[in-house]
Amino acid sequence: MNSAIxxxxxxxxxxxxxAVDGLSLRVARGEIYAFLGLNGAGKTTTIRLLLGxxxxxxxxxxxxxxxxxLGEKKPWGAVGYLVETADAYPELSVRENxxxxxxxxxxxxxxAVDHIIERLGLAKYADRRAGALSHGNAQRLGLAKxxxxNPELLILDEPANGLDPAGIVEIRNLLIELAREQGxxxxxxxxxxxxxxxxxxxxxxxxxxxxxQELNVDELERxxxxxxxxxxxxxxTAHAVLVSAGYSAKLLPNDLIEVKDDIALxxxxxxxxxxxxxxxxxxxxxxxxxxxxxxxxxxxxxHEGETE
Amino acid sequence: xxxxxxxxxxxLLKARRSRMPWxxxxxxxxxxxxxxxxxxIMKDPDLARRIGMISAKxxxxxxxxxxxTYLGLLAQAxxxxxxxxxxxxxxxxxxxxxxxxxxxxxLALPTPRxxxxxxxxxxxxxxxxxxxxxxxxxGLVVGAAVALPPASRVIFWQGTMTITxxxxxxxxLATPIAxxxxxxxxxxxxxxxxxxxxxxxxIIAAAGWGDYFPWSIPALVAGAAGSEAAQxxxxxxxxxxxxxxxxxxxxxxxWELADQS
Numbered sequence: 075m076n077s078a079i080x081x082x083x084x085x086x087x088x089x090x091x092x093a094v095d096g097l098s099l100r101v102a103r104g105e106i107y108a109f110l111g112l113n114g115a116g117k118t119t120t121i122r123l124l125l126g127x128x129x130x131x132x133x134x135x136x137x138x139x140x141x142x143x144l145g146e147k148k149p150w151g152a153v154g155y156l157v158e159t160a161d162a163y164p165e166l167s168v169r170e171n172x173x174x175x176x177x178x179x180x181x182x183x184x185x186a187v188d189h190i191i192e193r194l195g196l197a198k199y200a201d202r203r204a205g206a207l208s209h210g211n212a213q214r215l216g217l218a219k220x221x222x223x224n225p226e227l228l229i230l231d232e233p234a235n236g237l238d239p240a241g242i243v244e245i246r247n248l249l250i251e252l253a254r255e256q257g258x259x260x261x262x263x264x265x266x267x268x269x270x271x272x273x274x275x276x277x278x279x280x281x282x283x284x285x286x287q288e289l290n291v292d293e294l295e296r297x298x299x300x301x302x303x304x305x306x307x308x309x310x311t312a313h314a315v316l317v318s319a320g321y322s323a324k325l326l327p328n329d330l331i332e333v334k335d336d337i338a339l340x341x342x343x344x345x346x347x348x349x350x351x352x353x354x355x356x357x358x359x360x361x362x363x364x365x366x367x368x369x370x371x372x373x374x375x376x377h378e379g380e381t382e
Numbered sequence: 383x384x385x386x387x388x389x390x391x392x393x394l395l396k397a398r399r400s401r402m403p404w405x406x407x408x409x410x411x412x413x414x415x416x417x418x419x420x421x422x423i424m425k426d427p428d429l430a431r432r433i434g435m436i437s438a439k440x441x442x443x444x445x446x447x448x449x450x451t452y453l454g455l456l457a458q459a460x461x462x463x464x465x466x467x468x469x470x471x472x473x474x475x476x477x478x479x480x481x482x483x484x485x486x487x488x489l490a491l492p493t494p495r496x497x498x499x500x501x502x503x504x505x506x507x508x509x510x511x512x513x514x515x516x517x518x519x520x521g522l523v524v525g526a527a528v529a530l531p532p533a534s535r536v537i538f539w540q541g542t543m544t545i546t547x548x549x550x551x552x553x554x555l556a557t558p559i560a561x562x563x564x565x566x567x568x569x570x571x572x573x574x575x576x577x578x579x580x581x582x583x584x585i586i587a588a589a590g591w592g593d594y595f596p597w598s599i600p601a602l603v604a605g606a607a608g609s610e611a612a613q614x615x616x617x618x619x620x621x622x623x624x625x626x627x628x629x630x631x632x633x634x635x636x637w638e639l640a641d642q643s
Contacts, residue, residue: 088643122642161487166396174392177389
């Protein structure tokens with residue numbers, strides 16, 4: 075059994091609302107799989123379905139080879155998870171929260187609490203009430219609960235939520251280390267493509283409950299659009315020069331010319347030569363790759379500044 | 383049994399670190415002091431009026447200042463005040479998991495959900511029994527302090543048994559509150575359900591059907607409607623046992639089967 079997670083045509087309806095719509099995905103063992111979508115796309119519902127917190131309307135989910143349904147022996151001893159916000163018992167200290175979780179996961183040594191406190195950089199706050207923690211440290215506590223028992227599979231909902239940039243890098247490195255050195259499978263949701271592209275082996279993009287695309291990181295690079303931006307002192311005429319030379323150039327409102335032809339992207343020097351020869355030497359020539367956010371919004375059919 | 387001991391340990395830790403044990407003890411301890419206050423007034427209503435403990439117009443409840451009356455008051459306080467208080471404890475123990483959004487951390491663990499639920503029921507039963515025992519001991523001290531006339535061992539035995547019986551029935555009847563806290567996902571629905579149960583209990587008992595409405599029965603046993611009505615039949619006990627089981631199993635089934643989103 076090579077899959078850590080497998081879903082077949084998973085559907086979850088809440089009345090007339092379809093939160094997850096025919097989701098079929100497969101996460102291989104040892105893989106870091108990022109599940110990307112806008113808020114309300116169905117990421118958290120999928121995670122809840124995988125963890126048996128909600129029942130599917132139809133379809134099935136398997137986690138570590140076990141079908142998640144009533145009466146089946148659950149694989150939770152080998153799964154660590156963080157769903158939505160990282161919440162803890164506010165009147166208990168960080169250490170006590172972890173100790174409570176340790177006791178509910180039989181077979182973990184008492185030393186695991188100190189070990190995970192150290193690993194997640196919570197030593198300074200170990201005896202502080204969880205209710206008095208900053209958002210970032212509360213998130214670390216949530217991750218500590220998920221990681222304490224050295225799980226085979228980590229299911230994390232927006233793990234970087236609330237962390238400062240240094241914390242994001244730290245957690246990213248920790249997850250990469252867990253996957254590479256211990257073979258831990260990571261299934262994580264996020265709404266930030268830039269964040270997950272640095273971490274994940276594979277990315278699944280979900281929108282309105284449906285899986286739009288699954289791709290590897292190198293495919294992501296290939297799929298992102300590139301364009302050549304040109305500026306001259308007289309863009310109108312320069313645009314006409316390029317069009318007459320056979321390029322599908324487009325005049326942009328901010329006095330720029332956009333060229334997307336492959337030949338132009340591969341040989342921007344030819345464009346420069348043509349323009350110089352026509353007496354319109356470029357004042358700017360820039361090959362630009364579509365940023366991840368634009369790529370993501372294009373894929374889900376939205377434009378910048380638009381809301382669902 | 384599937385980590386039950388550890389689950390109880392966790393529930394105890396959460397309770398110990400909160401203010402709830404102290405708040406519930408404080409709330410319940412009003413009962414023996416209120417009973418003692420009534421005893422002082424009943425002993426000499428004129429003196430109580432002269433020194434301003436009560437208004438000149440106050441109507442004093444029927445009864446005499448002795449141990450049977452005082453222990454009867456404590457039993458009635460256990461039936462009504464106890465139910466509200468035990469319901470409050472259930473609301474907190476179950477409802478806080480939803481209010482603090484910690485429920486999700488309990489749903490996908492090697493410790494089954496029903497064990498967590500069972501541990502919570504055990505904690506609340508232990509907590510309620512401890513409070514009742516504490517109130518009983520405080521009651522004896524207050525009774526002695528207000529110098530109630532000495533009574534025979536039989537009277538103490540009967541009073542103690544009535545309080546114990548009432549407390550057991552009341553604790554059994556509070557279990558459905560756990561279901562309302564779980565299905566209502568917080569504190570307010572269970573507290574509302576408890577208040578509704580108390581109100582209905584008063585109305586139904588006044589209509590003479592108290593033996594058949596579970597939440598009316600403990601007050602009848604405590605003697606709130608007189609010593610004759612305190613003798614309840616087997617049907618009433620069966621009703622209470624069924625209500626209690628519905629509360630326990632209903633809550634466990636809810637945790638196991640309902641969507642927790």
